[in-house]
Amino acid sequence: MADFDEVMDFVIVGSGGGSMCAGLAMRSIGKEVAIHEKTNLIGGTTSRSGGVMWIPTNPFMARDGVEDSPEQAATYLDSVLGSTDGVPGSTKERRRAYLTQAPRMIEFLLAQGIKLTRVKEWPDYYDERPGGSKLGRTVVAELFDANELGAWREKLRLSFIVAPVPATLEEMMELPMLKRSWAVKFLLLKLILRGVLARITGKRWVAGGAALQGRMLKAAVAAGVTFRTDSPVSELIVEDGIVKGIVTVKEGRPWRIGSRMGVLINAGGFSHNQRMRDRYAPGTSVKWTMAAPGDTGEMIEEMMRHGAAIAQMEERVGCQMTLPPGAEASEAKPTAQAMTASPHAILVDQSGVRYMNEGGSYMAYCKAMLERNKTVAACPSWAVFDQQYMSNYMLAGTLPGTTKPQRWYDEGYLKKADTIEELERLLGMQPGVLAATVQRFNAFVSQNRDEDFHRGERAYDGWLGDAFHKPSMTLGSIVEAPFYALPVVPGDVGTYGGVVTDEFARVLREDRTVIPGLYATGVSTASVMGRAYPGAGSSVGPSFTFGYVAASHAKEQRVDFTTRHAPATVPSAALETAGS
Ligand SMILES: Cc1cc2nc3c(=O)[nH]c(=O)nc-3n(C[C@H](O)[C@H](O)[C@H](O)COP(=O)(O)OP(=O)(O)OC[C@H]3O[C@@H](n4cnc5c(N)ncnc54)[C@H](O)[C@@H]3O)c2cc1C
Numbered sequence: 001m002a003d004f005d006e007v008m009d010f011v012i013v014g015s016g017g018g019s020m021c022a023g024l025a026m027r028s029i030g031k032e033v034a035i036h037e038k039t040n041l042i043g044g045t046t047s048r049s050g051g052v053m054w055i056p057t058n059p060f061m062a063r064d065g066v067e068d069s070p071e072q073a074a075t076y077l078d079s080v081l082g083s084t085d086g087v088p089g090s091t092k093e094r095r096r097a098y099l100t101q102a103p104r105m106i107e108f109l110l111a112q113g114i115k116l117t118r119v120k121e122w123p124d125y126y127d128e129r130p131g132g133s134k135l136g137r138t139v140v141a142e143l144f145d146a147n148e149l150g151a152w153r154e155k156l157r158l159s160f161i162v163a164p165v166p167a168t169l170e171e172m173m174e175l176p177m178l179k180r181s182w183a184v185k186f187l188l189l190k191l192i193l194r195g196v197l198a199r200i201t202g203k204r205w206v207a208g209g210a211a212l213q214g215r216m217l218k219a220a221v222a223a224g225v226t227f228r229t230d231s232p233v234s235e236l237i238v239e240d241g242i243v244k245g246i247v248t249v250k251e252g253r254p255w256r257i258g259s260r261m262g263v264l265i266n267a268g269g270f271s272h273n274q275r276m277r278d279r280y281a282p283g284t285s286v287k288w289t290m291a292a293p294g295d296t297g298e299m300i301e302e303m304m305r306h307g308a309a310i311a312q313m314e315e316r317v318g319c320q321m322t323l324p325p326g327a328e329a330s331e332a333k334p335t336a337q338a339m340t341a342s343p344h345a346i347l348v349d350q351s352g353v354r355y356m357n358e359g360g361s362y363m364a365y366c367k368a369m370l371e372r373n374k375t376v377a378a379c380p381s382w383a384v385f386d387q388q389y390m391s392n393y394m395l396a397g398t399l400p401g402t403t404k405p406q407r408w409y410d411e412g413y414l415k416k417a418d419t420i421e422e423l424e425r426l427l428g429m430q431p432g433v434l435a436a437t438v439q440r441f442n443a444f445v446s447q448n449r450d451e452d453f454h455r456g457e458r459a460y461d462g463w464l465g466d467a468f469h470k471p472s473m474t475l476g477s478i479v480e481a482p483f484y485a486l487p488v489v490p491g492d493v494g495t496y497g498g499v500v501t502d503e504f505a506r507v508l509r510e511d512r513t514v515i516p517g518l519y520a521t522g523v524s525t526a527s528v529m530g531r532a533y534p535g536a537g538s539s540v541g542p543s544f545t546f547g548y549v550a551a552s553h554a555k556e557q558r559v560d561f562t563t564r565h566a567p568a569t570v571p572s573a574a575l576e577t578a579g580s
Contacts (some may be wrong), residue, residue, distance in 0.1 A: 002237050002244050002259035007562055008226075008553060011246055011259035013233045013299055014267030016044040017540045018521035018547020020216035021105065022264050023225035024112050025551035026043020031261065036248050038232035038294055040155075043213035044268055044492055045159035045523075046540055051137045051209035052119070052171045053544060054316060054537035059110070060118035066135045067338035073099050074125065074490045075306050081530045088508075090525025092388065097503035097529045098545055103230045105548040111199030112223075115142040121169050121463065122534040125232040125361035130456040137423055138536050141212035142170055144205045148218055155229060156217060157292060159210035160332050165191035166205035169452035176394050180468050181402075185570040209540070236263065236518070243517035244562050261554040262517045266547060269495030269523035270297025271316075280313035280483045280497065283370055283379065287328050288321060288491035290335075295494065300524055302501045308511045309519070311526035312497035317539055318366020321491035322383065323412045324396050325455050334397040336383060336488045337362055341455070342393045343462035345385035346441055347488060350377040352424055352434035354441065357453035359461025359474055363533035378485035380435040382427060384434065387480040393466070396486065408486075417484040423483045426493045438478050445477045494539060498525040518563035519550035552556075 009031035012019045019035050026033040041047075056073030066472070077095055083093055110116060122136035143166065146153045161169055171191060177184045198205055207213055207476060228248070235247040238255060245258040269293035277284050289295070321337045329331050340358040342345040347358050349372055355498040356368040372378035391401050398404060408414040417423035425432035444450045448471050455461055456474045465474035499520050500508045507518040520541035527539045 001564070002196050002239055002256070002258065004245060004256045004562070005250070005384045006255070006360075007245075007258035007260065007494075008034050010261045010264065010551070011183065011257055012264045012266060013246060014038075014044060014228070014265065014522075014524070015042045016231070016268055016474060016522045017046040017265040017543030018545075018550070019264070019266040020213070020220040021109065021544045022266070022547040022551035023220050024216075024223055025108065025548055025555065027220070027223040027225055029555055031080045031555070034257070035220075035227050035230040036233050036246070037227070037229045039292070040229050041075060041157040042217055042229060043157035043210065044151075044242060044244050046294060046543065047161050047209045047213040047394050047554065048290070048292050049209035049493070050161070050536070051140055051159065051212035051540065052122070052169070052537035053541035054137055054535040055106055055139045055541055056137045057103050058118065058137060060116070060139060064376055065212035066122070067136065068133060068570055069100060069166065072131040073137075074131070076126075076129060076133070077534060079131060080532050080534045082532070087526070087530035088309065088360060089497075090505070090528050090530035093503040094251055094501075094528045095191050097549060098542060101549050102541060102545045105545045114219055114448060116140065117142055117433060117532060119348070122536050123459040123463050125364075125533055126458070127460050128548065134459040137536060139541075140169065140208075141215050143205050143207055143210035144214040146206045146210070146214055147202065149214060149221075152217060153204070155469065156206070156214050157225075159206060159208035159288065161208040161210075162332070165195040167191050167207060169208045172207075174286055176400065177466075184354055188349070194259060206388050219278050220281075233267070234302075236302055236306055241307075241342075241516065242561055242564055243306070258559045259517070260517060260562050261557060262519055262550075262552050262561060264500075264505075264547065265303060265520040265522050265524050266298050266522045266543065267299035267500060268292070268295040270300060271295040271492060273297040281316055281495070283530065284316065284372065284490070284492065288333070288489050289493070290331070291332055291494045295439040300498050301522065303387055303518065304526075306515060306518075307509045308499040308507045308515060309512075310498060311500050312531065313495075315496035315527065315531050316363075316366070316492040317494050317533060318363045319491045319497055320365050320369070320488050321492045322396050322412050322486050322488050324405070333491065335491075336396075338394070338464050340383050340488070341474050342389065343466055343469045343472070343474060345383055346437070347381050347383055347479065348434060348437055349381050350427075350429070352429040354437050354451045357450070357455045357461065359458070359464050361515065366477070367491065369488075369490040380489045382485045383488050384423070384438065384478065384483070384485045386483050387496075388476065389427070390484060413486060416482050416507050418481050420483055423485055425484055442477045442479060445475045446470070448472050448475060450475060469570065494523050496523060496527045496529075496539070498523060501525045501546065503549075504553040506544040506553070516564070519554065521546035521550055
């Protein structure tokens with residue numbers, strides 16, 4: 001029998017989205033649970049993120065009178081995710097489990113005192129499909145005062161939302177419209193007042209993923225979850241094919257921890273591992289990710305070493321980016337998500353041809369870039385826009401109408417020309433190609449219909465654009481000199497493939513048998529969303545949900561894996577209802 005330095009009821013590897021949810025579920029029945037985080041900060045990429053969770057039929061939709069039902073959500077999910085063939089992470093059972101368990105998970109968190117709400121409008125990314133929601137199914141945490149964490153405050157990883165005034169993600173997204181809306185001017189005033197009040201009262205507001213994980217951390221610490229930072233897990237302890245624990249490091253030496261009720265891996269994906277990218281997602285680069293630094297994939301490889309099947313490894317959650325000089329090295333890289341979906345802008349490949357609807361999900365956008373690049377150079381592609389765009393919209397993290405750094409022009413990042421013909425010469429394109437593309441796009445703008453790619457025909461495209469631009473929120477002519485271009489690359493916010501799990505979050509082998517004692521959630525797993533992104537929060541939502549599912553399953557097991565010799569039996573009847 002394995003000898004352990006310590007034995008716990010439940011051990012969790014990584015402090016990602018599902019970890020604290022699982023930890024709280026375990027503590028709710030008095031079990032001893034420890035979360036091992038290899039970095040010095042808690043929260044993972046989830047903390048860095050917007051903290052948005054895509055949760056169909058969530059209780060806030062009912063509160064706000066937004067229509068949804070399990071049937072409608074299932075119709076939508078199936079219409080976006082398509083066939084279950086070739087996507088072992090997205091079986092019928094796992095889709096059903098997600099739709100059933102996600103709202104239960106939210107109810108559980110609310111009962112634990114985690115303050116959540118919904119974003120009032122964030123359309124599903126394919127809202128035009130059957131069952132799609134134009135107002136959206138997103139759940140977020142309320143702003144959080146990090147001081148409530150006491151001594152744990154400095155341990156919380158912060159979000160990418162760093163604003164001069166304390167603002168939620170939803171509020172931040174409204175600010176670029178400041179010049180054109182009185183409502184947004186009032187909002188800014190409110191935020192300034194909030195900032196002043198925070199100074200007086202000593203509050204330290206954090207938003208987005210940091211608010212979500214901050215609230216989770218506070219609740220988990222209060223409930224008695226043990227946290228160990230700087231505690232990298234290097235190995236699983238496996239005997240007779242049963243996972244019995246983990247090996248981490250304590251005081252510079254290996255520390256073997258047994259886990260009676262199983263081990264949950266919530267250790268993120270492999271965004272920062274170029275070797276794994278070259279193997280599974282060639283053509284993508286660690287330089288273009290915004291994932292937290294711990295996202296290095298070793299736990300996926302460790303599970304593979306013990307027979308775990310993997311799937312969907314080539315999938316990533318794309319994030320179109322534009323990287324001004326110096327930005328590659330920085331953690332907060334400017335996204336170009338709204339940019340080419342805003343009026344007066346388009347995206348073209350290096351030959352000057354437009355090749356996609358610039359609205360839509362960032363995952364679909366970056367996939368289209370990589371796909372195009374197989375036949376025409378398209379990584380980077382060029383965002384092409386005119387002075388109307390420049391005067392009205394954000395550009396690579398800078399405010400509308402502001403002077404751009406001279407370095408951007410000097411180093412060839414931002415191209416500027418008096419005519420489109422001159423711009424295409426600067427971009428090294430065949431004469432006439434870009435001019436024809438722009439002329440065709442302008443004709444679509446005049447008729448308010450994009451015949452090539454249907455940009456603007458779903459609510460989400462418009463939502464990305466400009467609510468004040470008439471008649472289309474996303475289509476606007478490119479006619480006013482000077483004309484500009486800058487490069488856009490298919491970056492990402494994380495990977496989307498990993499080990500295959502079942503509807504109870506148990507890790508499966510190639511032959512679809514269970515590896516006893518091993519659970520996984522988050523982007524360490526092949527996503528329940530298959531190869532698509534149905535709505536904002538399709539990474540964090542599943543991470544939380546399957547963390548909750550794993551703990552619920554483990555709670556019901558009547559086995560002690562540390563002493564077990566034979567393979568574990570089937571789950572109890574109570575658990576067979578996970579997907580029902
Ligand atoms: C800027 C940005 C915004 C985003 N916004 C959203 C959003 O609003 N909604 C959404 O759904 N998605 C969003 N995403 C994507 C999403 O945040 C991630 O895909 C998701 O949070 C991953 O969560 P996880 O639980 O799988 O792992 P993570 O939250 O990444 O946590 C994994 C943890 O495991 C640790 N770890 C790794 N290996 C080991 C080891 N060997 N031993 C111990 N610990 C280990 C890591 O250090 C890390 O802390 C965003 C991403 C970014 C970068």
